[in-house]
Each structure stands twice: as structure tokens, then as C-alpha cells.
Amino acid sequence: MELKTRKVSDLIPYINNSRTHSEEQITQIISSIKEFGFTNPILLEEENGIIAGHGRLLAVKKMGWEEVPCVTIKGLTKTQIKALNIADNQIALNAGWDLDKLSLEINLLKDNDFDLKKLGFDDNFIKILNEDVHILDSMPELKDGDKEPFQQMTFILHDSQIEKMILALDIAKKEKSDNSVNTNPNGNAIFEICKFYCNQKYES
Amino acid sequence: METPYLKYVNFTVIKNMKAKDITIKPISSKDANKLVQRVHYSGKFVQNSVLHFGVFLKGRLHGVMQFGNPIDKRKVLPLVKDTKWNNMIELNRMAFNDILPRNSESRALSIAFKLIKKHYPNIEWILSFSDGTQCGDGTIYRASGFYLTGINKNQTIHKLPDGNIVAKHGTSKIDFTNSVKLKGYQLRYIYFLKPEVKERLTVPIIPFSKIKEMGASMYKGLRVPNSRVSDDQLEKDGANPIHTLQN
Numbered sequence: 001m002e003l004k005t006r007k008v009s010d011l012i013p014y015i016n017n018s019r020t021h022s023e024e025q026i027t028q029i030i031s032s033i034k035e036f037g038f039t040n041p042i043l044l045e046e047e048n049g050i051i052a053g054h055g056r057l058l059a060v061k062k063m064g065w066e067e068v069p070c071v072t073i074k075g076l077t078k079t080q081i082k083a084l085n086i087a088d089n090q091i092a093l094n095a096g097w098d099l100d101k102l103s104l105e106i107n108l109l110k111d112n113d114f115d116l117k118k119l120g121f122d123d124n125f126i127k128i129l130n131e132d133v134h135i136l137d138s139m140p141e142l143k144d145g146d147k148e149p150f151q152q153m154t155f156i157l158h159d160s161q162i163e164k165m166i167l168a169l170d171i172a173k174k175e176k177s178d179n180s181v182n183t184n185p186n187g188n189a190i191f192e193i194c195k196f197y198c199n200q201k202y203e204s
Numbered sequence: 205m206e207t208p209y210l211k212y213v214n215f216t217v218i219k220n221m222k223a224k225d226i227t228i229k230p231i232s233s234k235d236a237n238k239l240v241q242r243v244h245y246s247g248k249f250v251q252n253s254v255l256h257f258g259v260f261l262k263g264r265l266h267g268v269m270q271f272g273n274p275i276d277k278r279k280v281l282p283l284v285k286d287t288k289w290n291n292m293i294e295l296n297r298m299a300f301n302d303i304l305p306r307n308s309e310s311r312a313l314s315i316a317f318k319l320i321k322k323h324y325p326n327i328e329w330i331l332s333f334s335d336g337t338q339c340g341d342g343t344i345y346r347a348s349g350f351y352l353t354g355i356n357k358n359q360t361i362h363k364l365p366d367g368n369i370v371a372k373h374g375t376s377k378i379d380f381t382n383s384v385k386l387k388g389y390q391l392r393y394i395y396f397l398k399p400e401v402k403e404r405l406t407v408p409i410i411p412f413s414k415i416k417e418m419g420a421s422m423y424k425g426l427r428v429p430n431s432r433v434s435d436d437q438l439e440k441d442g443a444n445p446i447h448t449l450q451n
Contacts, residue, residue, distance in 0.1 A: 104242060111261070133231055133235045134234075136232065139324075142254060145289070147290070
């Protein structure tokens, strides 16, 4: 590969270049070149035909440049050149974004007063990435005092055990029980059943 | 192995910003959890956190402090005599972006403690643990007025066969078969929001020098030389050094 500055007028755009470049994108490329410099030379075949970099060429023409850095690639067949013209664009499109990291990076750039428009994203997309953090109006309520004297217990019963369980609970609920510390009827009923069972066991 | 965070070091220090420029605000758990997942070395937030402070610089969220109930609260309450159920809270997570100015952590903690003291007068002391198996021995806590009350060999942090590092607790539903317990120490720190409560501490205060003596020193994910944890810890059965902490 050979890196060389060439005259813009000498470069030959590929007649069947299928990649399209909107006015807006050309403006973005210009803005990027102004900020970062010409970081990606135009890719040429041996006869100055452009394989990749048609958008960049349009940008530098618009900027009035007479010369532009190019890389000439040698040894490719005509078929490979046609394929590279497409693959160079499509393979790049197949990459994705880690949105969390992208958001972090963009916010860091913003904090450093970098003009986010130069990144090439749609304004709405940037807005979504910069989604505001919700600051609470006041401090959240936290529990005070001591632990509540109640605990929730969970059991798993087999279908065949349910009927007996419900029956026992119903019977226990009909019995007079002390509900001065707990107003939960099921809790009190289970307690009465357990108390009865323990007394039986203890007495025997 | 390089992490994206290493790239920040040279270009993202926000110009002319100092720790005094940060602001601390209560934020939602959703926002806090997102940042913790992104920035904390474990990549995990603590489910039972109930109070989340955001650390803002130039209006952007760059850090989070999460407070909540300890996993086994009954066990820690007796550390300070006569502590009632809601008299203490645990600092579960601290996650700060590398770009925050120096000493931001200490300042953020100091502001958070003032807010807790003002809004929750029932809270008398704050518990926190530093992870000396993967992160550090608590430099920030020591700089923030915490007392060191325990240096224990790690019993909970395990490396699973798939490489995930998780804490093993009684309530955990994870399969720990073939997991490896990380070598290293966990250090327990206590901060007294009310100085007089220190008199009720039921465990001895350990001098900070003991950390080095016991070979429990760790800073930004790397063991400090002369650490007594065996050398095979670093890259084999222990956690790898935490790159995000080594800037």
C-alpha cells in the first residue's frame, strides 16, 4: 500500500458506486475533517479509480481542497475491487454500539465541552443517550424505631395436604384465640394449631 | 486485558474541577443501579439498598452511594450495644467514575452522612465492608473517619466456574458447586454519625497499621507488596486485578 497526496482533479469516482451520500452527511464529514483532520485516506486502485472514500472526496471538493491523502492498493483483480467497494461499507455497518458505554463516553465528551454534533449522531439519539437522571424531590422515607414485631412465613403444600390444612384453619378460627398481639386470623389460627400440637406432644 | 475505562485517563479529566464542585442528591434506585452496573468493579448493585445518593459534576451523574439493610442484620446489630433495628444502615455500594476530581469520594461521603444525620435522626451508625479480595482495603473509609473493627479472611466471595464472582450468603440461590473462594480479606468499618455512640461499640477498634501487619493490604485491585496472601492469588484462583481501579 502506498500513501500519497494526490490532486483531487486526478481522482476518478467509481461510476457504479452504490453508496449514497446525503448533503447532511457531507456536511458531517466536513465538520469531522475540520475537527480531527483528514484521518482516513481515500482508497484507490492502481489507475486512480476510487474504491472507498467517495463521501470524503465530495467533502474535500466542497472545502476547495486541491490535494488529498490517498492510499493506492495494488494487486487486486477487477472483481475484488468491485467487491471491496461494497464490503468496505457494509462490513462497517455490521458493527453495533454498546449503548451504556456509548452513553458514558458521550457524557464525558459533553463534560469536556466537546461539540457533540461532530460525532455524526442524530440529535434525538443524543438526547435519548443523555437521558436525565431523576433527582428525588425529597429524601425517601426510611423506617424509624425498632423492627416490627411481625414476620411473614411461607409454606409450600402439596395438593393432597390443602384440604386438611383449610379444615384445621377453619376449626382453629372458630376457637377463641388471643388476638391481642396479632390481628391476622390465619396467623392466630396456625399458632393455635401449633400450640395444641405441642401440648399434645409434650403431654404424651 | 484493557478496559475502555483505561482510555479515559489521559483526556477526560474535567477541566479545573475540584472535589468541592461535586453535588450530592438523592436519586431513584433505577438510575443508581444503572450507574453501579456500569462503573462498579463487580458490575452488580445491591438489591436491598433503600437510599441512593447520586454524585453529580457539572450536572451529570458520575457516582453513586447506595445504603440499605445488611444481609444478616441480626448479626451486626450487636456490634453496637442497644442498637435498635433501624438505628443503623449499611453503605452497600460506592461507584465513582474515574473522571471525578481527587478526594471526591471522601467529600461525597461526608455530605451523604450529613444528609442522613439530618433526615434520619434515628440512624446512629453506618456499617461498611471493603473488599480486600478484589478492590481495596478501605483507604477511602479511613480518610472519611470510619473506624476499622474487623479484618477477616474472605468467607463469602466466590469465583464460579463460569468466571462470575459472587458473594455466597444463606439466601443465595446460586449453584456454588466447583466455585473457588477468593483468597484475601474483608475489612469491616463503622462510622458513627453520633460520636457518643462509639462508647457502645462492643468490639475493639483495630489500628489501621494492623492491615499491613496482617498482609491484608490492597489498593485499586492490586495487592500491596508483602501481602501475606499467597502469590498464586493474583492470576489463578483469586480475582484478577481490577483494571478500572488502576488509573
